[in-house]
Amino acid sequence: MSKRLFFVFMVFLFSLSTAFTSNANAADTDSNTDDGCIAINLNEFNSDAKQRYIDLADKYKSDSCSKKENADLEDDGDNTTKDDEEVIYLDKNALTEAERKEFIDPYLAKKEASQDVSKDQQPTDQKPDVSGKENNNTADNGQEGDKAEESPEGENNDESAEQQDEKLDDQQNSQDKQQDEEKAEEVDKAENKTNESKPAESDEKKTDEQQGKQDESNKAKASISGVKNDSHNNMRAKSSDNFLQKGDRSTRVLELKRKLKELGFDGYGMILTEYFGDGTEKNVRDFQEFYRQKVTGVADQKVFDQIDFLLPNPFSNGKRHVDTIEFKKDLKELGFDGYGMKLTHYYGDGTEKNVRDFQEFYRQKVTGVAEQKVFDQIDFLLPNPFSNGRRHVDTIEFKKDLAELGFDNYGMLLTHFYGDGTEKNVRDFQRAYQLPVTGIADKATFNKIESVLSGDNRHDDDVLSRGDRSTKVLEMKQDLVKLGFDGYGMLQTKYFGDGTEKNLKDFQEFYRQKVTGVAGQEVFDQIDFLLPNPFSNGKRHVDTIELKKDLIELGFDNYGMKLTHFYGDGTEKNVRDFQEFYRQKVTGAANQEVFDQIDFLLRTRSAMVNVM
Incomplete structure (x- = not known):
């Protein structure tokens, strides 16, 4: 009870x-x-x-x-x-x-x-x-x-409590x-x-x-x-x-990873599988932090909305990307740095205009969006666009600078194309200015060209070329005259003009040097070797053959002396005999006294012949 x-x-x-x-x-x-x-x-x-x-x-x-x-x-x-x-x-x-x-x-x-x-x-x-009625069982x-x-009769007594x-x-x-x-x-x-x-979602998206x-x-x-x-x-x-988080496993996770990778968030050993692990969570956190979202590591609707906004191409106007700064630096290095383009992650109007110029210059479809063709062209051009087979907006100006400095040989045309002729001229320039000879216009080459053209310590007097003006130029001209290179109306002034350049080229050709018209260290070394007297044993001179002919005409033609520009042992012995015979100081070197004596003898002989 x-x-x-x-x-x-x-x-x-x-x-x-x-x-x-x-x-x-x-x-x-x-x-x-x-x-x-x-x-x-x-x-x-x-x-x-x-x-x-x-x-x-x-x-x-x-x-x-x-x-x-x-x-x-x-x-x-x-x-x-x-x-x-x-x-x-x-x-x-x-x-x-x-x-x-x-x-x-x-x-x-x-x-x-x-x-x-x-x-x-x-x-x-x-x-x-079931019938809806209250169950009162x-x-x-x-x-x-x-x-x-309560029953006194004890009904149902067989049922206990x-x-x-x-x-x-x-x-x-x-x-x-x-x-x-x-x-x-x-x-x-x-x-x-x-x-x-x-x-409703399609059956293909069930995960x-x-x-x-x-x-x-x-x-x-x-x-x-x-x-x-x-x-x-x-x-x-x-x-x-609407969101993915660590521990999830689905095709949507794989799709998320691929898009993160495309947007530059692919660190922490994130593998392209359907599992949402620690690496994926860290990349999502970086993504959220970069795009100024709440950092949770959970790919929520804001993450997906941002990804949809960025793709298919995050390198377009109004968008941000972790690699946009590097992209802008590459454009700047290639000469496309106008329109107030700032080095930020934001792809704005200035960047779009520079990309348009880049695409137009390299004959691509002009969209202002940095597509794969843009990046492929940049990869081809860099690290140095001033090398054989490439084009650059500043190549024409670069060629003009080379030509102004006297390096305009090999059929170099004033185009944006950097060809064989340009490469050879650059090699000559680098050799003349004692730079690493590569044929590629690197930073050192541009700095030297700028230094030369601006007149800042021009050549450091180590290299002379057309347009220079200094006492070193006058000294070189005087040496060239002594060595027999004094044609083309070269005046004895401090200015390096066309006549000087032509005489210098003849000098280089005669002494088997690279013909550039630029007086580099090799030119000065040769001059120092020849002077004070180029008519001495072991040296060459343009007038050596004429000296030998004069000696032969005067009877000094022994010791196997050959008619070449080389002043050898035979020539030295004949000159010694000449000096001894005419009571001069015997040195074996044809100095001014020797040439004066030869001139006197030959004029006298010519006068006697005329009298007879």
Whole structure:
């Protein structure tokens, strides 16, 4: 008797509790008023989803919603939410259609489903049967039990109190089973409502992540005590279609990785698989930090929106990329650095215009977008566009500078193309100025050309060329005259003109040097070797042959002296004999005294012949 009374009493208390809960839920539902303000319990979401709802609330502030939030904060006694709940209000009328479908509709559907489940969790004596009538078996059994004990005749004495309790337990289990089936149906309804509020995805985009959500839903149906929690987790999994995080495995993860790699975020050993691991999370963090998003490592909708904005080509106007600065540096090095282009990650109007100029110059389709052809051309040109087979906007000016300095041989044409002739002229220039001879116009070559043309310590007096003006030029001219190179109207001044250049070229050709018309170290070394007297043993001179002819005519033609420009042992011996015979200082070198004596003798002989 006491057990049955206790059981009936507990059922009564549970009914009161259920009624109170239903009233509270109704009050909570009423908080979503007709003015458009929807109460959102943030405790039902993870930190990322919570932040997104907070951002929406900040974005669409309304006076009515703000008043509701303030009223909740001030009136703790009448607040229908629990003390540990964090509630905000969203004005659904201010949201866009897409935002309502993403944030409001799923939340309301989930809340409605959870309220239906709560209503179904009623005590067994209040559970409607299939026909919809109230099931009073438990109460009837209690009354029958009371009658059985009170009956003086002892009806149903074969049923003890323990047996009656067992019957009650069997009835309870049957009712619980029926409740479980109905709860599973309610969960299915909640899922269907949530799915109807989202755009349907094609079968091709179904991922392992979605299969995992289905598994979670199945677990929710199979669990009795955790129906409400499983339903909440299932709804949260459904909403995670919009983001990817560490631990996920799906084709969408692989697609995300490929796009991150294309945008320059491919570090940390990230492998192109369908798994979202530590490396992927770090790259997502770098991506979020670079594009000034909240750094979470979770690929949320903001990440996907930014990627969609950047691709298919992040190197276009209005976009940012981690490699844009390097790209601008390459353009600048290639001479395309106008329009106020600044070295930032932003691809602006100036960059677009420079790219257009680049594409036009290299005969590409002019779009202003840095496509693969642009990068391929840059890779071909750099590290040095001033080399054989390449083109540059400044190549013509470079050739003009070379020509002004006297290096304009080999059929070098004034075009943007850097060909064989240009390479040879550069080699000559580098050799004359004692630079590494490569034929490539590197930074050292440009610096030397600029130094020469600007007149800053011109050549350091180590190299002389057309246009120079210095005492060194006058000294060189005097030496050239001594050595027999004094044609082309070369005047004895400090200016290096055309006549000087031509005499210098003859000098270089005679002494088997590179003919450049520029007096470099090789020229000065040869002059130093020849002077003070080029008519001495081991040396060559343009007039040596004439000296030998004069010696032969005067009878000094012994020792096998050959008619060449070389002043050898035989020539030296003949000169010694000449000097000894005419009582000069005997040195074997044909100095001025020797030439004067020869001139006197030959004039005298010519005069005698004329007299005869």
